[in-house]
Amino acid sequence: MGRTGGVPDKLERYRSKRDAQRTPEPVPDVSPPSSEGNAFVIQEHHARSLHWDLRLERDGVLVSWAVPKGLPADPGTNHLAVHTEDHPMEYLTFHGEIPKGEYGGGSMTVWDTGTYETEKWSDREVKFVLHGGRASGRFVLFQTRGKNWMIHRMDAPARDPFPPLDPMLPTSRAKPPRDASPYAFEFAWGGRRLLVPIDGGRTTAAREHPWLRDLAESFGSRTAVLDGELATLGGAEILLFYDLLYDDGRSLTGEPYTVRRAALEALELTGGHWQTAPSWPGEAEAVRRAAREQGLPGVVAKRMDSAYEAGPSKSWLFVPS
Structure with missing residues (x-):
């Protein structure tokens, strides 16, 4: 009609x-x-x-x-x-x-x-x-x-600017810290570092890695900056995320590791090409031994009260396996 x-x-x-x-x-x-x-x-x-x-x-x-x-x-x-x-x-x-x-x-x-x-x-x-x-x-x-x-x-909402895309880097030491309780321990994967900014369901990281379009689209309108590492596991390349710098309009770089980690885990990132890397608070020797058994280069000890700071930091420690 x-x-x-x-x-x-x-x-x-x-x-x-x-x-x-x-x-x-x-x-x-x-x-x-x-x-x-x-x-x-x-x-x-x-x-x-x-x-x-x-x-x-x-x-x-x-x-x-x-x-x-x-x-x-x-x-x-x-x-x-x-x-x-x-x-x-x-x-x-x-x-x-x-x-x-x-x-x-x-x-x-x-x-x-x-x-x-x-x-x-x-x-x-x-x-x-x-x-x-x-x-x-x-x-x-x-x-x-x-x-x-x-x-x-036409107006300006309360939204934090995106953080600079410069990763926080560990400093090296021969042995784990004597007191392991203030640290969370993660595998050092021996891969290539990759920060992934997501805005409007898209990410510039997809220019080099087109499969990241699916990850970005799954975020919908939610903004984020993810920190992770491209590693080869079982013959396949996978992106292991271990930090969250920005979430839905709020910068998390000034928050302690525990807050960032909880926010990262809440995202439940699991896909064919990506997943959330595991983390073990206070378990230095067990994680180091597991890294050695799996042929990984070592572990990274991350102070659980530390903020995220670009460049080398003594709050993150690389310890060879």
């Missing part, structure tokens, strides 16, 4: 892209009535490529933009926002699996929902204030060319 009472059907384009018999998405068969609501929804959409769909209620429909990197976290960075077709109001709560091969095929979840205030709305510029559970603040969408727009954050 293209028109009702001579009024253009705002969902005509939406319907033309979908088959109600093949997708679980809402496909209403009548033109939506006009409304004055101010709801919004942001959906995390794992389609051909990860993106977030921002939808603002306007005159009975959800005016929509696909934002590949999600909402910008600060005013210093603008993100691409691709203007898509208007969606029905039922999309405020839609989540599910759109079948492969259908338009937008992939998993969709509700990332946030709430209300918004309109400061300006024109064909080329939309200024608004979000009031959601996860997303809040002042934003502006502005058209650049055709369906391509940009989204800019």
Whole structure:
């Protein structure tokens, strides 16, 4: 149904892209009535490529933009926002699996929902204030060319800057510390150090290691900087993570090792190419003996009260096996 009472059907384009018999998405068969609501929804959409769909209620429909990197976290960075077709109001709560091969095929979840205030709305510029559970603040969408727009954050939220990507390095000594109780002991894997920054479901480390795209995408909109080591185990290359420098907008470099380690373990990082490296508080000789038996170069003793500091540090000690 293209028109009702001579009024253009705002969902005509939406319907033309979908088959109600093949997708679980809402496909209403009548033109939506006009409304004055101010709801919004942001959906995390794992389609051909990860993106977030921002939808603002306007005159009975959800005016929509696909934002590949999600909402910008600060005013210093603008993100691409691709203007898509208007969606029905039922999309405020839609989540599910759109079948492969259908338009937008992939998993969709509700990332946030709430209300918004309109400061300006024109064909080329939309200024608004979000009031959601996860997303809040002042934003502006502005058209650049055709369906391509940009989204800019107009206020500055409380978010720590990313730490410098310089690893903390152990100093060497011949024997473990006499008192092992202040230390956690980890294997020295003999691999190559790799820090992995994740932002907007993407990581620059994937340029060299494309398989890291899957890890970054699994983080969704969560920001992180992971510290680990590329090692060869059983003939396969695996990335072993043993520290977390940044988590969801907060720098952890000033926190003690125990806090960083607990936050890292809470991420439950397990995949075909990566996992969380084990750590044993206070167990110097047993870990050193296990390293020797496995042909590893040694162990690293890490003071459990130490902050993360770039470069060589006496808080981390390499002890050969």
